[in-house]
Amino acid sequence: MNDLVIETTGLHKEFRSRRGGLRVAVQGLDLAVPRGGVHGFLGPNGSGKTTTIRMLLGLARASKGSMELFGHPVPQSLPAVIDRVGAVVESPKFSPNFSGRQNLVLLARTIGAPTGRVDAAIETVGLTGRDRDRFKSYSLGMKQRLAIAATLLKDPELLILDEPTNGLDPAGIREIRDTIRDLGERGVTVLLSSHILAEVQQVCTSATIIGNGRLLASGRVDELLQGGPAVVRVEAPDPAAARSVLEGAGFAVSPAASDEPDLLVEADSPAEVTRVLGEAGIWLTALTPVRRDLESVFLELTEADTLGHEHVAHPTSGGAA
Amino acid sequence: MRRLLHVELTRLRWRRAVLLLLLAVVALPVVFGVARAWSTTPPSAEDLARVDQQVAEETARPYVQKQLERCLAKPQRFGLAADDPDLQAQCESFVLPQREWFLYYETLDLVQERDETGLAVVALVSVLLLLAGTTLVGHDWNSGSMSNQLLFETRRTRVWTAKALVVFAVSLVLSLVVFSSYWLALWAAARSRDLPSSTGILVDCLQDGLRGALVAAGAALGGYALTMLFRSTVATLGVLFAVAVAGGALIAVLGIDAQFQPQTNIAAVVLDGADYYVQVPDECFTDRPPPGIACDEEKVLPAANGSIYVGSFLLLAGAASVLSFRRRDVP
Numbered sequence: 001m002n003d004l005v006i007e008t009t010g011l012h013k014e015f016r017s018r019r020g021g022l023r024v025a026v027q028g029l030d031l032a033v034p035r036g037g038v039h040g041f042l043g044p045n046g047s048g049k050t051t052t053i054r055m056l057l058g059l060a061r062a063s064k065g066s067m068e069l070f071g072h073p074v075p076q077s078l079p080a081v082i083d084r085v086g087a088v089v090e091s092p093k094f095s096p097n098f099s100g101r102q103n104l105v106l107l108a109r110t111i112g113a114p115t116g117r118v119d120a121a122i123e124t125v126g127l128t129g130r131d132r133d134r135f136k137s138y139s140l141g142m143k144q145r146l147a148i149a150a151t152l153l154k155d156p157e158l159l160i161l162d163e164p165t166n167g168l169d170p171a172g173i174r175e176i177r178d179t180i181r182d183l184g185e186r187g188v189t190v191l192l193s194s195h196i197l198a199e200v201q202q203v204c205t206s207a208t209i210i211g212n213g214r215l216l217a218s219g220r221v222d223e224l225l226q227g228g229p230a231v232v233r234v235e236a237p238d239p240a241a242a243r244s245v246l247e248g249a250g251f252a253v254s255p256a257a258s259d260e261p262d263l264l265v266e267a268d269s270p271a272e273v274t275r276v277l278g279e280a281g282i283w284l285t286a287l288t289p290v291r292r293d294l295e296s297v298f299l300e301l302t303e304a305d306t307l308g309h310e311h312v313a314h315p316t317s318g319g320a321a
Numbered sequence: 322m323r324r325l326l327h328v329e330l331t332r333l334r335w336r337r338a339v340l341l342l343l344l345a346v347v348a349l350p351v352v353f354g355v356a357r358a359w360s361t362t363p364p365s366a367e368d369l370a371r372v373d374q375q376v377a378e379e380t381a382r383p384y385v386q387k388q389l390e391r392c393l394a395k396p397q398r399f400g401l402a403a404d405d406p407d408l409q410a411q412c413e414s415f416v417l418p419q420r421e422w423f424l425y426y427e428t429l430d431l432v433q434e435r436d437e438t439g440l441a442v443v444a445l446v447s448v449l450l451l452l453a454g455t456t457l458v459g460h461d462w463n464s465g466s467m468s469n470q471l472l473f474e475t476r477r478t479r480v481w482t483a484k485a486l487v488v489f490a491v492s493l494v495l496s497l498v499v500f501s502s503y504w505l506a507l508w509a510a511a512r513s514r515d516l517p518s519s520t521g522i523l524v525d526c527l528q529d530g531l532r533g534a535l536v537a538a539g540a541a542l543g544g545y546a547l548t549m550l551f552r553s554t555v556a557t558l559g560v561l562f563a564v565a566v567a568g569g570a571l572i573a574v575l576g577i578d579a580q581f582q583p584q585t586n587i588a589a590v591v592l593d594g595a596d597y598y599v600q601v602p603d604e605c606f607t608d609r610p611p612p613g614i615a616c617d618e619e620k621v622l623p624a625a626n627g628s629i630y631v632g633s634f635l636l637l638a639g640a641a642s643v644l645s646f647r648r649r650d651v652p
């Protein structure tokens with residue numbers, strides 16, 4: 001049995017733009033999400049995350065490439081697997097004139113889920129008391145909660161969450177984070193797309209980073225954080241002198257920020273830095289190892305991808321968007 | 322499938338705009354029927370007595386009597402034959418005041434109602450049901466909730482069919498009830514007034530109602546299918562309006578034969594055949610038209626032709642709608 005819950009191979013999606021060109025939203029994406037745990041799906045605005053998710057769920061048609069959910073080819077086998085997949089795709093879309101409860105009841109009846117599930121889901125996301133109000137009267141965070149409640153109607157094995165904490169208050173974000181972590185620990189696989197990287201780093205076991213519709217990096221979060229040179233932050237009474245001494249000794253040195261006296265020094269061994277400075281008679285006041293975090297990894301990887309970068313490419317031979 | 326039908330029926334029941342339209346489908350024909358029954362009410366005995374008195378007064382006037390004498394003396398002047406055995410009666414009906422001069426009223430004639438208000442009620446209900454079909458799904462597209470529905474049932478043909486069945490069935494049942502009640506009520510009114518009201522007439526009317534209900538349900542289905550195609554109520558109504566205007570202009574400019582005009586065909590379906598007029602060659606208006614040319618201006622379009630015409634439009638819209646819904650990305 002395949003232990004990948006989501007697998008895409010050479011996934012392509014092109015949109016025909018108004019000006020007649022083709023905008024490539026996803027190009028040759030190979031995505032692999034292992035069973036269990038929370039998997040981050042990261043990328044700058046417009047990098048193709050939502051498009052990929054919509055293709056996986058059968059809402060958009062892939063221009064080229066193949067996709068599998070639980071080892072079944074989609075969209076062909078989607079009817080067989082969709083009951084195991086809960087999803088929130090970007091902004092929550094419900095009937096504005098129906099109450100939150102009515103919206104959930106209709107969805108629950110579509111899959112033949114008992115009405116008790118609706119009550120449970122409403123309670124889980126903390127909408128009790130407001131569930132009979134019209135959806136259009138909800139705040140953004142309440143709408144988001146309803147969307148998450150809808151995913152719970154299925155009792156899913158795979159949860160695809162595209163920016164689920166968008167618009168939630170800090171308490172809400174923490175609740176969702178805890179819920180996601182819980183689900184991950186209970187064996188539900190979660191694909192989490194979010195721009196709040198501190199959140200992602202806290203809950204995700206593995207992550208995929210894409211840019212311009214291409215895979216940039218993928219793997220366990222701790223592996224992604226490794227690599228790159230170790231960096232220490234040096235605080236000295238005379239930064240200019242310290243800098244020239246260190247550079248003289250062959251270290252790569254850069255200011256921590258333009259208006260800060262502290263220096264960032266690439267060094268595998270902090271002791272070496274202390275020794276070189278001490279021998280030059282400079283006594284540092286502080287030396288701290290700089291931990292790489294997901295944010296810096298992300299920014300390094302996606303530096304090149306600026307928004308609005310036009311990808312007008314040659315049409316791929318497969319099909320039209 | 323049964324689950325989906327249940328869901329769509331519930332969705333319809335909960336959608337207030339659609340319910341209001343369905344309410345209008347019931348209410349407006351009631352108003353129509355009551356208005357017809359009212360305007361054809363026979364005069365009361367009191368009215369008749371008053372009129373009879375008026376007639377008697379007028380008859381007694383000297384100049385009226387003089388006219389009568391003149392008529393009897395010189396009937397040719399009044400366009401009557403002198404040797405008419407009924408001359409007295411003829412002249413009296415000619416010169417003496419009559420009830421109808423003082424009291425005009427319409428009688429309820431079911432045969433006439435079929436062609437007139439019957440057709441109008443079908444047209445009205447069809448437009449309302451078309452709006453209902455459009456509104457029902459236009460809302461799903463507008464709010465984007467269609468994509469959410471498809472996350473719970475991904476088989477798009479099924480989703481399309483379930484919604485279509487609910488729209489068609491609800492429209493058919495409702496309009497059938499409305500039209501049948503309309504005709505039964507008018508027939509009962511005619512019968513209570515001792516006007517011609519054989520069961521034969523009633524059966525004809527009810528059959529009109531059945532065919533009218535099919536047309537109305539077809540309109541609802543058409544509105545639904547077009548909205549699934551254009552993905553917006555406004556776009557659908559805009560396109561329908563544009564087509565109606567452009568089509569009307571085209572018919573006027575190109576002089577399209579009446580048998581190909583939508584209203585003739587719809588009338589043919591509802592009334593089981595409709596009369597239309599054609600242009601005949603000028604020779605027909607000479608004293609002796611040459612033999613072998615058709616000079617009959619009035620033709621009948623059979624119901625079958627009308628059904629094929631209306632049905633093909635519906636089929637075309639339905640097929641385009643399903644194909645597009647199956648293939649295109651859903652926002």
Ligand SMILES: Nc1ncnc2c1ncn2[C@@H]1O[C@H](COP(=O)(O)OP(=O)(O)OP(=O)(O)O)[C@@H](O)[C@H]1O
Binds near residue numbers: 052
């Ligand atoms: N329906 C569409 N028609 C045309 N272009 C589209 C459409 N949907 C998405 N795109 C384009 O595809 C690219 C990827 O968009 P997508 O929504 O997948 O980005 P994203 O990674 O989800 O971004 P964000 O972080 O802002 O949500 C963008 O350039 C976008 O403009």
Ligand SMILES: [Mg+2]
Binds near residue numbers: 049050051162
């Ligand atoms: Mg997105």
